Structure formats: structure tokens, C-alpha cells
Amino acid sequence: MRAEDKLVIALPKGRILDEAMPLVNAAGIIPEPAFDDPKSRLLRFGTNHPHIDIIRVRSFDVATFVAFGAAHLGIAGNDVLMEFDYPELYAPLDLGIGKCRLSVAEPESVAADDDPRRWSHIRIATKYPEVTRRHFAARGVQAECVKLNGAMELAPSLGLCTRIVDLVSSGATLLANGLKEVEVIAEVTSRLIVNRAALKTRPDEMTGWIEAFRKACGA
Ligand code: PRP
Numbered sequence: 001m002r003a004e005d006k007l008v009i010a011l012p013k014g015r016i017l018d019e020a021m022p023l024v025n026a027a028g029i030i031p032e033p034a035f036d037d038p039k040s041r042l043l044r045f046g047t048n049h050p051h052i053d054i055i056r057v058r059s060f061d062v063a064t065f066v067a068f069g070a071a072h073l074g075i076a077g078n079d080v081l082m083e084f085d086y087p088e089l090y091a092p093l094d095l096g097i098g099k100c101r102l103s104v105a106e107p108e109s110v111a112a113d114d115d116p117r118r119w120s121h122i123r124i125a126t127k128y129p130e131v132t133r134r135h136f137a138a139r140g141v142q143a144e145c146v147k148l149n150g151a152m153e154l155a156p157s158l159g160l161c162t163r164i165v166d167l168v169s170s171g172a173t174l175l176a177n178g179l180k181e182v183e184v185i186a187e188v189t190s191r192l193i194v195n196r197a198a199l200k201t202r203p204d205e206m207t208g209w210i211e212a213f214r215k216a217c218g219a
Pocket of ligand 1: 014015149150151166167168169170171172173174
């Protein structure tokens, strides 16, 4: 088989991967040993299926690789899908993993005497400028977003802005940084995403894997 005919599955690095791998394995896909070797610098891995490769990339990049057809299937949170809104992506299956929420937070001291209903113009540090702008615009609030790629929780204490929009899971990161969650924008879980064009050009293979994941997560 030619390399370009292989089916490529994009998986997100980090926390979600630990929850995703049992599903990937239950769907019948086992990556080569280098995938579990922290010393390996490989980014693309073979699997027990000679025609399937796995790539491991940042969660936002999973959506981009699949949207452009560079990967055929992937696992991405609806936070990422909302931010990009790629029409080329189809998300047929909620995998029920990576549960968290996308929330607005501010310092405890500010939250004590603040009413989000009175906001008209706010500055927000976030990895999700599109979702944030849309969310606030819907109720007439102008949100000026400062794009950060991580460690948003530092921004209020250093005077970059008063508020942040970020993922909250246990709430421990907010607590450790003196921040309080004041509004939930969206509940988040990871979805199986597929490239729409691949679904048309390789229908049997693609629907076969969607069904395998559906069985694996008991949906
Ligand atoms: C996420 C998120 C928060 C943290 C929230 O970051 O951006 O910082 O987890 O989790 P908690 O409520 O359980 O404390 P992550 O550790 O995934 O790394 P990232 O900053 O690279 O996204």
C-alpha cells in the first residue's frame, strides 16, 4: 500500500490521550511500541493494521489535520470544534471522555462584588477568542480577547486582564491561582471527528471505524 493511501488517525497529546487510548484499543487499533515510549521522538506511528497510522499532535491541531484531510479521523473536544467551526469536519460520536467545561473566571476578590449581567466591555485572556467573542456578543457584551496558549490563570494576577476563559475540570488550577468560576460557556467532552470528503471517498472503511468506536464507547 502507498503511504498516501493509509488511513491516518489524529490523537491529542496530553491528558485526553490517557482516556482516549482504551477506546482506540477497544476499537481494535493498537499502536506500535514506540507510541508508549516517552523517549521516542516519532510523531507518526504504525499500528497493528498495516494500512492505519496514528499521529499525535496538540488538541487544536487534531481538528486542523482532519479538516484539511491530512488525517481522516481524530479525537477532539467540542471546545476546539466550536473555536474553529470547520465545515469540513463531521463529529458523529460523543465519546464521553475528557469531561470538563469552558468557563469564565476572575479573581475571588473581584467576583465578590461583580455582576456579569452589568458587563458591557471586558478584556479576557483565552485560548478561545472566537468562542469567547461569540458568547459575549450574543448578549451585547464586547469582549476584547488576548490570545494565550496556556497558563491563562496567570494573566489576572499580572495585570494582563481581569478575566479569563479556560477549561475547568476539577477546579484545582483556578483555586490554586485565587480565581473563581463565574459563568459556564459550554460543557465539553471529546468527540470522534471525521473528514467529510474522506467519508465520501472511503465510505465503507470510514463508517466501519465510526461503528467500531461507537461500540468501544458503548454509545
Ligand atoms: C487545562 C486547563 C486548565 C486546567 C484545568 O490545562 O487549561 O489550566 O487544565 O484543570 P483543573 O480544573 O482540573 O485544574 P492542561 O493541564 O490540560 O494543559 P494546557 O494548559 O496545556 O492546556
